[in-house]
Amino acid sequence: MSIVTILGAGVMGSSMCLPLRDRGHSVRLVGTHLDTEIIDSVKACGRHPKLNVKLPDGVVAYQHGDFAKALGTDTDLILLGISSAGVNWAIDRLCETLKAPVPVVMITKGMHPETDRLTALPDRVAAEVKRRTGIVLKIAAIGGPCIAGELAVRRHTGTVITSHDLPFAQSLCDMLECDYYHPRLSGDVIGVEICAAFKNFFAIGVGWAAGHLEKMAATENRAFNHNAAAIIFDQAIRELMVLSTAHGGTEQSVWGMPGAGDLYVTAQAGRNSRLGNNLGRGLTYQQTKDGPMKGDTIEGAELGVTVAPTLRAMMKNGRLDAKSLPLTSALLDALTNDTALDIPWAALHRSS
Structure with missing residues (x-):
């Protein structure tokens, strides 16, 4: 032993x-x-x-x-x-x-x-x-x-x-x-690690849907907002593949436990999805940090702020295709510019 x-x-x-x-x-x-x-x-x-x-x-x-x-x-x-x-x-x-x-x-x-x-x-x-x-x-x-x-x-x-x-x-x-x-x-070290890190980042986006439900008018059948969350989840997987392969990783890690599996678990609960809930309600990142999540460490948000300059530089020099990363760009903008998270719905359907 x-x-x-x-x-x-x-x-x-x-x-x-x-x-x-x-x-x-x-x-x-x-x-x-x-x-x-x-x-x-x-x-x-x-x-x-x-x-x-x-x-x-x-x-x-x-x-x-x-x-x-x-x-x-x-x-x-x-x-x-x-x-x-x-x-x-x-x-x-x-x-x-x-x-x-x-x-x-x-x-x-x-x-x-x-x-x-x-x-x-x-x-x-x-x-x-x-x-x-x-x-x-x-x-x-x-x-x-x-x-x-x-x-x-x-x-x-x-x-x-x-x-x-x-x-x-x-x-x-x-x-x-x-x-x-x-x-x-x-x-696949880089693929597994990109998934491990960015699943926290993308869970913010998936969590947006549940929070946004609270801003929507109630319906007679008390419908939820799971369809929207599923679209964002799918887009997160697509963009994880872009990020992984651009760094030499494999798609297998993304659709397997490191990517899809870990994102599923992370989106169920936790601080990253709670931040997404608050963004869905209309708060900005800073308003959330100053208010309902004061003192919380939100690793997906901290990752986004840390890697934003690198990802934007890679998009600018062509190492990453910006058109394939609309959710990434929207999340980076919300986290670094302290603006509302605006899900680019039309761009999601055109990014594949």
Whole structure:
């Protein structure tokens, strides 16, 4: 059995304690500087206050200042469970702590913007650690539809583990698979990671439909607005294919669990769809952040703001076909210009 050190004690990182412990692996859970209360609770009674479950016996919890102590010299695998906003913080911790290579698997969702393209976060982490320390990391990522609260109570969960090193990814599948956690292998790192990041972004658009229903006149039959949501969902899949293939990814990841599967789950609930609901009601992004979602981290919106200059540059220089990305453009405009989200219905039908 292996010793796994998880950096990040939020709901996603902590939920991974379940399949790891159920497979008999030793788990050391290290919080970030934002996880102090969580780690205090796990230490005191084993309970994760945000997941509202007791973590499995044998999970050893550490505060963020004890990462080196938790890592020791015997960790076999590091699992990065930090949010996309914490990637640079995690890179700093790896660079100051690692003395020799330790394999890494990431559940962080996001993309790093370059001047004329987007880089997958695993590639970004590996490149920065090598540049700053000379250490070459074996690195993988986990994508696909995984609601932390469901995994934390052992509901069936299917994911995709991707790496440029396929034997390493396969070893992780073998290491994690149990009767409720079902990982699959993929070599499409950029495709899986684009889906993992942009499903949050496009879930904002899908969520718009439910919010807009509240502005519409009530009908005698109390009709919903699911047809509109389905159109937007379809368009999101089409545009995920454009973004993936433009960066060298495959369409298979988009119509599979990393894309369609994860977007379906994300659009059901959560902060990204709630932002979409508020935009559908007529609020702008900033009005939502100042009001009903004050203090919330909305990763799809943060991604959109971060990658907007790169995507617009790619559309301008022809690396991306702007006419094929009307929903992307509408979402970027709403997020960066603080304007109403105007769904370009006619353009959706002409973009394929």
